[in-house]
Amino acid sequence: MGVTVGDWHGRRVLLTGHTGFKGAWLALWLKRAGAEVVGLSDAIPTAPSLYELANVSGDLVADLRVDVRDAAATAAAVAEHRPEVVLHLAAQPIVHTSFAAPVDTFAVNTMGTAHVLESCRTAPEPPRAVVVVTSDKCYENREWHWAYRENESMGGKDPYSASKGAAELVTASYRRSFFGGEAPTQVASARAGNVFGGGDWGACRLVPDVARAAAAGEPVQIRNPGATRPWQHVLNPLSGYLMLAERLLTDTVAARGWNFGPPEDDVRTVQWVVDHLANAWGEAFSWQRDTRRHPPEAGSLKVDSSDARALLGWRPTWDLEYGLAQTATWYRDVAADPSQARSLTLDQIEAFAADLETQGDVC
Ligand SMILES: NC(=O)c1ccc[n+]([C@@H]2O[C@H](COP(=O)([O-])OP(=O)(O)OC[C@H]3O[C@@H](n4cnc5c(N)ncnc54)[C@H](O)[C@@H]3O)[C@@H](O)[C@H]2O)c1
Known part of the structure; x- marks a missing residue:
């Protein structure tokens, strides 16, 4: 039997960002695992939305x-709902938007994280475990080819990346000053990036851009076809967040930052991803180079997830090619019949959970 996500029955979870792409998948998975989920978000970020x-x-x-x-x-919500576990995903998550709204991005991503942690610190019944979701972009990107380990410097050139690096510093400060050891609350952070999957309609993201272009019968506009990114299906890091939260409930050693990235083989170019999506979709997309002016994009950045593998037993369950195939199926089938969205999403969670359980088995 491989490492798996456990039983969350009777566990109350406050999930921030539940109306977003990752949050919606996570809310459905938590419910499947038996949790009582309280969702906290300010709005629904896209239309349509998962x-x-x-x-x-x-x-x-x-x-x-x-x-x-x-x-x-925020404090009133935490105090009233008395979660045992807090999973903090709410954020302004788009690098491009952060150039248009830098102060707002810092306010939501950095101070918003401080408010969530302060709400946990001051709650009459503090949560036992908090996972703050930041990004692989939290690292000071030195534009080198080595993968970043958890003990490397925080940084970030663009406002989004810096807001996530700063959220990491806030989280580490709260952990050192108020949480950890004998304190009732254990706090960890999770760093993953370039996530895709069905149900994402976020702006300036490759897979949603492809889905929109396919629906409109238009060529996909691609900014940088040769850029490499560490892509992974959304359920891979979500399984890591759940395993991390479970470990925090029993083991104070888990209270630190963790990388959840794809294997080296899944660091691929934008062009490669578009070609494989087209194959899986069953249609040849045409694409064209987007020559409009855009804010500068950071070079490729990889994270080293050896610790999550060795110490949490986490690994990416679906590889890039399989994840893209599942994603193409999701968008294609939902475009044909939107009422299938829920069952398709639940079926993919079910299939992923089964694969997660068996992936450690030796034949
Ligand atoms: N999608 C990715 O590829 C990716 C990569 C790295 C990190 N992340 C991180 O994962 C998390 C989820 O990302 P996503 O792709 O699901 O984003 P999303 O835009 O789909 O969802 C964001 C969620 O945050 C909520 N939110 C935004 N501002 C808020 C505010 N001021 N108060 C309360 N709620 C607010 C939205 O309502 C929504 O529920 C974010 O922290 C993001 O930075 C995502």
Whole structure:
């Protein structure tokens, strides 16, 4: 039997960012695992959204509209709902948007994280475990080809990356100053990036751009076809977040930063991903170079996930090619019949969980 996500029955979880792409998948998975999920987000970030198509709100014990920039409202939500576990995903997650709205990006991503942690610190019944989701972009990107380990410097040139590096520093400061050791709350952070999967309609992201172009019958606009990125299916890092939260409940050693990245083989060019998506979709997409002016993009950045593998037993369950095939199926089938979104998403979670359980088995 491989390492798996455990039983969350009777466990109350506050999930911030539940109306977003990753949050909606995670809310459905948590519910499947038995958790009582309280969702906290300020709005639904896209239309369409996985949150609405898959009727995520029907799986929640409470569906809160709270802005994490509002410290008092965030604290009131944590105090009222008394979560045992907090998974903090709410963020302004788009690098391009961070150039247009840098102050807002810092307010949501950095101070919003401080407000969530402060709410946990001051809650009458503090949570036992908190996982703060940042990004692989939190590292000071030295534009080298080595993968970043968890003990390397935080940084970030563009506002989004810096806001996530700063969120890491805030998290480490709260851990050192208020949490950890004998304290009731253990806090960890999770660093992953370039996630794809069905149900993402975020702006300026490759797979949603392909899905939109396919639906409109237009060529995909590609900014940088030769750029390499460490791609992974959304369920890979989500399994890591769940395993990490479980470990925090029993082992204070887990209270630190963790990388959840794909294997070296899945660091591929944008062009490679588009070609493989086209194969899986069953249509040859045409694409054209997007020659408009865009904010500068950081070079490739890889993270070293050896610690998550060795100490948490985590590994990416679906490789890039398989994850892309699942994703193409999702978008193609939902485009044909949007009412399938929920069952397709749940089926993929089920299939992933089964693969996760068996991946450590020796034949
Ligand atoms: N998708 C990726 O490739 C990727 C890569 C690295 C890190 N991440 C991180 O994962 C997390 C989830 O990303 P996503 O792709 O699902 O983003 P998303 O845009 O789909 O969802 C963001 C969520 O945050 C909520 N939110 C935004 N501002 C808020 C505010 N002020 N108050 C309360 N809620 C607010 C939104 O309502 C939404 O629920 C983010 O922290 C993001 O930075 C994502």
